Amino acid sequence: MSGILAWISGKLFSGRHAPPDTVSRKTPAPVPDSGTRGDTKDQGPLEKLEDHLYCWLLDTGPRQLNEPSDLTARVVREIESRLENNALEELPRQPLTLPTLMRTLGNESTTRKEVAGIILSDSALTNQVLSVANSPFFKVGDQPVETVEQAVFLLGLDGIRNVASASVMRPMLAARNSSEALFTQRVWRWGLTCSRASELIALTRHEESTSYFMVGLLPALSYLILRREVQRIFKRKFPDRTPSAHTYHEVMRTFQWQTARKVARAWHLPARYHALLLKNPGYPDPDAANSPLRDGIILGTREALRDAHQRNLGDDELRALLSLEPKQLEKVRHILVRLLSEGLGSR
Structure with a gap:
């Protein structure tokens, strides 16, 4: 095995x-x-x-x-x-925002404003982050998360790191048919x-x-x-x-x-x-x-x-x-x- x-x-x-x-x-x-x-x-x-x-x-x-x-x-x-x-023909290319996102999220001096700015620079990532942040797996409280800034505030830097990681991966794991x-x-x-x-x-x-x-x-x-x-x-x-x-x-x-x-x-x-x-x-x-x-x-x-x-x-x-x-x-x-x-x- x-x-x-x-x-x-x-x-x-x-x-x-x-x-x-x-x-x-x-x-x-x-x-x-x-x-x-x-x-x-x-x-x-x-x-x-x-x-x-x-x-x-x-x-x-x-x-x-x-x-x-x-x-x-x-x-x-x-x-x-x-x-x-x-x-491998199906190996996915590196997401465009991933290098910057990983560097920023891995820096202990990173601010919430910087994280929000990187996410907002990519409209597709923004949509994914809001979708993932509102899923039962990550959602904090009963109120919907409507903005990236709100997501970063509610989840904190550690929480938004995981949401960003999941958001980058989610489109790659979506069904084609x-x-x-x-x-x-x-x-x-x-x-x-x-x-x-x-x-x-x-x-x-x-x-x-x-x-x-x-x-x-x-x-x-x-x-x-x-x-x-x-x-x-x-x-x-x-x-x-x-x-x-x-x-x-x-x-x-x-x-x-x-x-x-x-x-x-x-x-x-x-x-x-x-x-x-x-x-x-x-x-x-x-x-x-x-x-x-x-x-x-x-x-x-x-x-x-x-x-x-x-x-x-x-x-x-x-x-x-x-x-x-x-x-x-x-x-x-x-x-x-x-x-x-x-x-x-x-x-």
């Missing part, structure tokens, strides 16, 4: 890690030729949780998820080649839940939290990028076929973290963002057992699935996976449950 939950746990990689922008040809992506990934009763809790996530995102069942396709290995090799050669509407709704919901969980956990540990929020959204974007790459491959090479759940599954679980690092590099995100993705200049950190990002993605995944009435983990299994004190866990869970129940997007 090489998916996002396995990566962040650092326990299922057996010491093998790919460089940040390549996938070694000496260790090709594992793709089963026949059978399934095994009986779920033999899986560990992280494997189960991740399979439950893919079933929900892809709107499929465990049998379809693990039923081999004769095209999966070929598609995986094509994605591998595209990553090695920086040839009806066929991907359900997937984009669910992956956005999952991404926001994981990023908010990571941020809240960082706050409980008195760590800088904004970078955890932004990085927590990157896996969601990488899933959509890879889904669209698969569709492009099928349209060109296998026009009479449609991708199976198994093909999507194998591509996403194998390449999502490499793709997330590609996005971070292409967007020139600040060094502290890269530090969460890299152990050193080139390798993911398998020993981050106490990372807010690790715990945030696990907890966010569990709560998003639980809210959507999907299979997930029991409380005892969840507590055993996290490095949170019981009071910390309950505090963060309480906030996530409230945000999800108040309508964090469509299920």
Whole structure:
């Protein structure tokens, strides 16, 4: 298993890690030729949780998820080649205002007026910020936020940093057509839940939290990028076929973290963002057992699935996976449950 939950746990990689922008040809992506990934009763809790996530995102069942396709290995090799050669066609360009926004928000001396000015300089970003600021996930109080200045005042600099990050990402995770509407709704919901969980956990540990929020959204974007790459491959090479759940599954679980690092590099995100993705200049950190990002993605995944009435983990299994004190866990869970129940997007 090489998916996002396995990566962040650092326990299922057996010491093998790919460089940040390549996938070694000496260790090709594992793709089963026949059978399934095994009986779920033999899986560990992280494997189960991740399979439950893919079933929900892809709107499929465990049998379809693990039923081999004769095209999966070929598609995986094509994605591998595209990553090695920086040839992903669906990798989004850096948002125009992102560099200035990241620099300004990362400066401790930044004023609220400066933040509002940058947001207002981009009409599309302005609209997104007001939309996100009024969502249940960020809204403060019962009154609608009608201006950027009001949003900055009510949310404060830390709050507006997260709203700005979500606002930059939201258009990229919007559906292009009806066929991907359900997937984009669910992956956005999952991404926001994981990023908010990571941020809240960082706050409980008195760590800088904004970078955890932004990085927590990157896996969601990488899933959509890879889904669209698969569709492009099928349209060109296998026009009479449609991708199976198994093909999507194998591509996403194998390449999502490499793709997330590609996005971070292409967007020139600040060094502290890269530090969460890299152990050193080139390798993911398998020993981050106490990372807010690790715990945030696990907890966010569990709560998003639980809210959507999907299979997930029991409380005892969840507590055993996290490095949170019981009071910390309950505090963060309480906030996530409230945000999800108040309508964090469509299920």
